[in-house]
Amino acid sequence: MFAKLEEIEHSFEDLEKELGAPEVLADQERYRKVAKSHADLGVIVRAFREFKRLSQELADNRELLKDADPEMREMAEAESEGLKVSLEKLDTDLKLMLLPKDPLDDKDSILEIRAGTGGDEAALFCADLFRMYSRFAERAGWRVEVLDASPTDTGGYKEVIASISGDRVFSKLKWEAGVHRVQRVPATEAQGRIHTSAVTVAIMPEAEEVDVNLRGEDLRIDVFRASGAGGQHVNRTESAVRITHIPSGLVVQCQDEKSQHKNKASAMKVLRSRLLAQEQEKAKAVETDIRRAQVGSGDRSERIRTYNFPQSRVTDHRINLTLYKLDAVMEGDVGDFIQALTSHYQTESLKLQASGS
Structure with a gap:
């Protein structure tokens, strides 16, 4: 490990010199890349330098432990x-x-x-979860854009698809993929009985054109009139778009925008991301169960979290973490779960690394 850290420190110092080079300063694109690499390595280098500083302090303290003065030895032992x-x-x-x-x-x-x-009730919880993630994104300074939605008459969603952009979005949200279960008394329940419903959440890295090559001959594109909520353009113009990826059989449709062009762009964005996620899941299928879970394989048959409204309780079943702050969670305060899940899977990775897996 320390040989690798020394190598990183040398690379960091080289980048530091490169940042001041005239040819780098004159090229904005190159400067941005060098600056980003420098910043990324800087986090590790600062921790490594602090480790070396404390190690030297500990070595110096060991010398003080041999001091003839008992008070000096006691102080050195406490510091050590x-x-x-x-x-x-x-x-x-x-x-x-x-x-x-x-x-x-x-x-x-x-x-x-x-x-x-x-x-x-599931449709209403679908809307609740979308609001929860939107609030979390707002706190993180991310941007949320609805790509497609199928609202219900009761104010819920049969389905909602959105793009979330910002700093390291997938690294945080990938742990949210799976089945979310809700236990509460529906507004229409006269007897006050608790009902259990389920909502599926999928989180996919947004694919760019360089990530997934879509050939025109592999696509069937249909346009049709939008239905449901949408204002005056509904059922008047063929603005909705459905794209079928023939080799995989994946079908994506978007009708949230009035413009056919924008709906097509949104559908292509979702299709690329689904294909990328599909490729990632195939790759992970050959790895260990821990590794598959670590990078958000999105096993949709697995219940990952339960939201119990009567007890104001939220439980993540993967790490057995229960928090009694359901109202705050539904307002977007899901950071504790994300942080705990990140730590859990990092620990599992360290165990795998230590065992030589």
Whole structure:
């Protein structure tokens, strides 16, 4: 590990020199790339330098432990214990920093939420979850754009698809893929009985044209009149677009915009992301169960979280974490779950690395 860290420190110093070179300063694109690499390595280098500084302090303290003055020895021993704790934490942090990065983490995401079992109540919870993720995105400074939606008469959604863009969106949201279960008393329930409904959440890295090559001959594009909510243009112009990817059988349709051109662009964006997610899932199928789960394989048959309204309780079943702050979570406060899941899967990766897997 330390040989790798020394190598990273040398690379960081080289980049530092390169940032001041006239030819780099004159080329904005090159300067941005060098500056980003410098910033990325800087996090590791600062931690490594702090590790080396504390290690030297600990070595100096060991000399003081031999001092003839008992008070000096006692003070040195107390300081040494604190240094050991700090070094252990830094050692873990550095190992985590050196874990292979998921190349998709920096990408924007396509969020798909679909009502499952539970009828109208599932559709209402579908809308609740979309609002929750929208609030979380707002807190993070991300942008949310609805690509397609199928609203219900009761104010819910049968399905809603949105693009979320910002800083490292997929790295945070990939843990949210799966089946979310809700337990609550529906507004229409006269007897006050608790109903259980389910909603499926899919999180896909937003694919660019370079990620997925779509050939024109592999696509069938149909246009039709939009239906449902949408204003005056509904059922008057053929603005809705349906794209079928013939080789995979995937079908995507968008009708949220009045413009056929915009709906087609949105449908292509969703199709690319679904195809990229499909390729990623195939690749992960040959890895261990832990590895498949780590990078958000999106196993939609697995219940990942339960929202219990009567008890104001939210439980993530993958890590057995229960928080009694349902109202805050539904307002977008899901950071505790995301942070805990990230730590969990990083720990699993460290175990795999240590075992030579």
